[in-house]
Amino acid sequence: MDPGAALVILAVVCAVAWIVSAPLRAGGEQVSSERDDRVAELRARRDAKYREIRDAQLDLDTGKLSEEDHRGLDRQLRREAADILRELDEAES
Amino acid sequence: MATVGRALLILALLAAAYGIVASIYGAVRGRPEWVASGRRAVYAVAALATGAFAILEIAFLRSDFSFQTVWAHSSTTTPTFYKGAAAWSSQEGSLLLWLWLLSLWSSLVLFLTRRQLRRVAPYATAVLLGFAAFFSALLVFKVSPFHTLAMVPAEGKGLNPLLRHPSMMIHPPMLYSGYTLFAIPFAFAIGALIAGQVGAADWIRSTRRFALAAWFFLGIGVMLGARWSYAELGWGGYWAWDPVENASLLPWLTGTAFLHSIMIQEKRGMLKIWNVSLVLATGILAIMGTFLVRSGILDSIHAFGASTLGLPFVMLIGVLIVGSIGLVVYRREALRSENKLDSMLSREAIFLGNNLVLVGLAFVVFWGTFWPLIAEALTGTRRALGPPWFDRYTVPLALVLVLLSGIGPIIAWRRATKANARRNFLVPTALALGLGVVLAAFGAASRPLALLMFVVGGFVVFSVGQEFWRGVGARRAMTNENPAAALLSLVARNRRRYGGYLVHVGMAVLFIGVAASTAFRDARDVQMNPGETARVGDYEFRYVNATSRAQFTNAGNLEKISLGAVVEVRKDGKKVTTLRPDRGFYPSTDDSLGPIGRYLAGEATSEIGLKAGMRKDLWVAMTPNIRAYEPTIEEGNRVFTALQGKVPAEETGAAIGLALRNRIIEPYRNDPPPATFRYIVSPLVTWIWLGALIVFGGGLVAMWPGPDAARRRARARAAARVAEDLGRTQARSTA
Numbered sequence: 001m002d003p004g005a006a007l008v009i010l011a012v013v014c015a016v017a018w019i020v021s022a023p024l025r026a027g028g029e030q031v032s033s034e035r036d037d038r039v040a041e042l043r044a045r046r047d048a049k050y051r052e053i054r055d056a057q058l059d060l061d062t063g064k065l066s067e068e069d070h071r072g073l074d075r076q077l078r079r080e081a082a083d084i085l086r087e088l089d090e091a092e093s
Numbered sequence: 094m095a096t097v098g099r100a101l102l103i104l105a106l107l108a109a110a111y112g113i114v115a116s117i118y119g120a121v122r123g124r125p126e127w128v129a130s131g132r133r134a135v136y137a138v139a140a141l142a143t144g145a146f147a148i149l150e151i152a153f154l155r156s157d158f159s160f161q162t163v164w165a166h167s168s169t170t171t172p173t174f175y176k177g178a179a180a181w182s183s184q185e186g187s188l189l190l191w192l193w194l195l196s197l198w199s200s201l202v203l204f205l206t207r208r209q210l211r212r213v214a215p216y217a218t219a220v221l222l223g224f225a226a227f228f229s230a231l232l233v234f235k236v237s238p239f240h241t242l243a244m245v246p247a248e249g250k251g252l253n254p255l256l257r258h259p260s261m262m263i264h265p266p267m268l269y270s271g272y273t274l275f276a277i278p279f280a281f282a283i284g285a286l287i288a289g290q291v292g293a294a295d296w297i298r299s300t301r302r303f304a305l306a307a308w309f310f311l312g313i314g315v316m317l318g319a320r321w322s323y324a325e326l327g328w329g330g331y332w333a334w335d336p337v338e339n340a341s342l343l344p345w346l347t348g349t350a351f352l353h354s355i356m357i358q359e360k361r362g363m364l365k366i367w368n369v370s371l372v373l374a375t376g377i378l379a380i381m382g383t384f385l386v387r388s389g390i391l392d393s394i395h396a397f398g399a400s401t402l403g404l405p406f407v408m409l410i411g412v413l414i415v416g417s418i419g420l421v422v423y424r425r426e427a428l429r430s431e432n433k434l435d436s437m438l439s440r441e442a443i444f445l446g447n448n449l450v451l452v453g454l455a456f457v458v459f460w461g462t463f464w465p466l467i468a469e470a471l472t473g474t475r476r477a478l479g480p481p482w483f484d485r486y487t488v489p490l491a492l493v494l495v496l497l498s499g500i501g502p503i504i505a506w507r508r509a510t511k512a513n514a515r516r517n518f519l520v521p522t523a524l525a526l527g528l529g530v531v532l533a534a535f536g537a538a539s540r541p542l543a544l545l546m547f548v549v550g551g552f553v554v555f556s557v558g559q560e561f562w563r564g565v566g567a568r569r570a571m572t573n574e575n576p577a578a579a580l581l582s583l584v585a586r587n588r589r590r591y592g593g594y595l596v597h598v599g600m601a602v603l604f605i606g607v608a609a610s611t612a613f614r615d616a617r618d619v620q621m622n623p624g625e626t627a628r629v630g631d632y633e634f635r636y637v638n639a640t641s642r643a644q645f646t647n648a649g650n651l652e653k654i655s656l657g658a659v660v661e662v663r664k665d666g667k668k669v670t671t672l673r674p675d676r677g678f679y680p681s682t683d684d685s686l687g688p689i690g691r692y693l694a695g696e697a698t699s700e701i702g703l704k705a706g707m708r709k710d711l712w713v714a715m716t717p718n719i720r721a722y723e724p725t726i727e728e729g730n731r732v733f734t735a736l737q738g739k740v741p742a743e744e745t746g747a748a749i750g751l752a753l754r755n756r757i758i759e760p761y762r763n764d765p766p767p768a769t770f771r772y773i774v775s776p777l778v779t780w781i782w783l784g785a786l787i788v789f790g791g792g793l794v795a796m797w798p799g800p801d802a803a804r805r806r807a808r809a810r811a812a813a814r815v816a817e818d819l820g821r822t823q824a825r826s827t828a
């Protein structure tokens with residue numbers, strides 16, 4: 001094997017080992033807790049619910065929903081969003 | 094450098110194996126530092142694969158023929174663009190491309206989710222590294238791109254002439270981007286199943302854009318393949334239901350279904366089993382697509398031919414199928430729907446219908462593609478299924494699919510009232526039926542299925558047009574913007590919705606193009622001499638004269654012989670255009686064909702004469718009659734075989750070039766034997782490519798992230814309204 005190639009390979013092996021083992025050497029990796037996962041999950045559900053509320057508004061504006069249908073649906077969606085927000089408040093506090 | 098490349102691949106394999114163990118250990122034992130180390134192994138694999146790919150690319154660009162794969166797939170005369178792309182024209186190079194793209198996308202998604210999905214991400218990391226380890230192992234133990242030749246040749250074998258087309262060079266990276274991007278939601282679905290987080294919205298949100306990007310790139314790859322087929326293969330079509338074409342279509346169909354039904358899970362917590370099954374099936378089909386091209390298991394113009402990779406791929410696919418089914422069954426309780434369908438008259442119901450049709454289409458294509466294998470296993474006889482079989486089942490399904498894609502945009506989520514639905518359907522339906530009546534009056538009724546596609550395609554365009562019209566109107570009522578500004582801000586604020594609408598319009602335009610070009614094309618194969626005319630449809634094609642050309646390398650060697658024709662096209666006596674089809678002959682390396690014969694018996698490519706337009710394509714391919722020159726070729730073979738060893742090679746090469754010029758190339762131009770022409774007059778072919786552009790434009794709009802400020806404003810408005818509701822609720826409860 002060419003000595004230059006051997007040197008390059010050795011350097012790469014050392015670099016890979018160094019990078020991959022860094023968290024093990026540093027220890028105490030900052031990672032999300034179960035609480036953080038729960039909060040992230042609730043935020044995702046909250047955003048999806050807000051999107052539904054906007055979609056319903058757009059459905060009303062483009063004539064796919066009557067005023068009456070939209071009122072009922074909007075109320076239902078906001079109730080669902082409020083439930084999620086309560087859960088989110090509890091999870092964050 | 095080859096040694097370094099080989100070492101990088103071995104390191105990638107080792108890093109992937111380590112990362113799998115570290116990620117799973119970290120997840121099971123709750124040790125986040127090991128999970129982080131596993132994630133860094135993904136980054137390491139990406140860096141190592143990048144280094145290996147760069148070494149291979151540099152070897153191709155430098156025409157370093159000490160690399161066997163460079164010698165086998167390139168030459169000093171290959172244009173630089175094709176040299177760079179030739180890396181993935183080989184089995185080894187394409188597998189390395191797969192590994193490289195997989196590692197890049199994996200690194201990206203794991204970096205973006207490094208502080209989220211604590212329980213899901215480690216298992217997803219292990220799955221992605223599992224794929225990386227598989228492909229690294231193939232490259233290390235089976236098909237290395239870094240095999241070197243003991244004796245370095247001065248010249249390479251050159252790129253397969255059929256691949257010397259820009260779309261064919263971009264086609265593999267697009268396809269592989271699609272396949273590897275579909276591995277991301279697959280891996281996270283597996284992670285969610287293992288971790289028991291299957292209902293979570295977060296893993297879906299984190300990977301949805303990757304699924305959309307996969308759909309986007311895979312779709313582009315499929316369309317580039319179709320375009321190459323039309324422009325290069327000389328048969329006049331763009332889709333032959335070839336097994337490798339089908340293999341790339343299958344994950345695209347199930348991926349499309351997933352992108353629709355995932356919206357229902359996000360909104361209503363429904364279809365969890367369906368969605369997880371779809372995303373797992375899509376990932377497996379992406380691997381199967383790669384398997385079909387690599388193994389040579391099915392006959393195809395595309396396949397790389399038989400190889401030793403069949404068994405490893407079959408084993409991998411087996412593990413994926415068994416593992417996926419096992420996990421879904423294990424988690425079936427957690428995958429129960431949280432809600433039921435509110436109404437059959439709802440967008441959810443239409444999406445469900447659309448899903449069933451897409452999966453039905455995928456099943457038909459799957460069955461038709463793998464039937465030769467199944468038949469061979471059962472009866473011992475291989476029977477291929479051709480386009481008529483596929484068309485019989487896919488055409489009706491495609492009609493239903495297009496119809497549903499027009500209904501979806503104009504029906505509300507959750508529940509639409511009949512009165513509202515009637516109001517929304519009235520104008521698009523009336524316009525579509527009116528269009529049908531007009532087209533029928535102009536003769537389209539002679540092809541009822543095509544007419545039906547025009548009507549449903551028209552319905553899609555009109556219904557989406559109505560959506561844009563009303564949306565712009567609503568926006569202008571709120572903001573007083575001019576129509577153009579209102580349209581831009583409407584789309585910008587609702588990218589997913591209006592991007593999706595554009596995709597539907599694009600698909601309708603594409604299907605209209607397919608229906609018209611299939612049902613109403615006029616084609617004719619005819620043998621002609623110069624001066625003769627053939628009538629095809631309303632057009633007259635006159636073979637004016639023959640053409641011939643020889644292309645030489647810088648060193649003076651004959652590289653290509655082109656024999657062609659000048660064809661003048663007239664309609665009602667007026668000249669429309671002049672077309673110049675030809676057939677290019679590249680020398681074969683097979684010495685048994687003889688010193689002269691190898692120049693005309695090697696790979697041949699068709700250069701099509703094409704005049705494309707919005708209304709019609711005029712398409713010509715020609716095949717010169719080489720057999721008329723067989724006595725001349727045999728005589729030349731005898732003469733030059735006798736000279737071998739007696740005359741220096743450079744002089745022989747020059748003499749062969751001169752002989753070919755004097756005895757074949759020049760005579761062909763002056764007095765050609767009758768040539769065979771294929772003439773096709775086909776309406777609306779351009780609509781297929783235009784439709785595809787609209788589809789991918791819509792896809793880009795849908796996946797483009799909105800600016801943070803706009804997202805915050807939209808969220809804040811909705812939040813304010815909900816907060817108001819919360820405030821009223823709290824006030825009532827404390828009163």
